[in-house]
Amino acid sequence: MATTALLVCDIQNGIVERLKSQDTESFLRRLSQTIEAARKIGLNVIYVRVAFRPGFPEASPRNASLARVRAHGGFVEGDTSTDIHAAVAPQEGDILVTKRRVSALHGTDLDLILRSLDVKTLVISGLSTSGVVMSTVRQGADMDYKLVVLEDLCWDTEQDVHDAALKVIAKQAQVVRSVDWIAKLQ
Template structure:
């Protein structure tokens, strides 16, 4: 997977309201930062993905267990501080911020249109949480025939055992799994 022109790094759910729950795990946050820096150095498209809802939550069904709870508590709207990209990962010019309304980065977002318009066929996945956005996005991306790599140390999950099982046993069926350093070391020299 070295064709950088057709590759995108997805930085998923690295937004204030989610990153704040992972402040204790600085290793994951640092790994995501290293992946973003490496992608920028190697001219790989960086795309940020966040979850947010419109005022009044028209995207949230009462049957959706996760998001109906957010609707009841309030917050997580597109202008809410919790849905803004965390200051550690500020997008630069030309790095889209995609807003999704479900767990997968593809669901209810413009991600697929952006990928098609940029002729991206390879996705590098990072994000919080491994059992949420990373798993859902990986499954959908595999069904859409993208080549996929998961940067295991640039993904985090509230349950370390779930993270381990997914990255060691489940993800390798549909994606390459490596650390940020292994991925970066495999990129062509500047």
């Protein structure tokens, strides 16, 4: 397991608050328990958040999704919307990566960190399944990482979108429930 890292992607205030679901607390509680289990056995826990510089110089108007973010003005560095949610806040020794695109690997120093730590397996959780999770899996597979996706620690705004994304993800990653993954750790 020394070559495994847990990625906690986009679990930040500005994204969690959009969920507006009664299951949000349960989701955050399961994620917190999973993070603690990973820490307990010494796995690297890496948080990935999305944040932009003031003025959004990295958000091209040709990119439809980033143009929407730019138009609404959210997720600017230093804004509370970019802070990791308090229920799963990083602790000393955890790593924080800032991204400016959907994939956690595109244009970030995440691959450099993973290679420096000799990580070969990525265990991925995040919001949303069809966004950061799928994009990171697709890119991570091309970069030869072994991939595990914690299906109950990914979420999308619509259940059918989540389910469809997991079908695609399962072609390149092992998809498991967090309790089953934790059981394997012990």
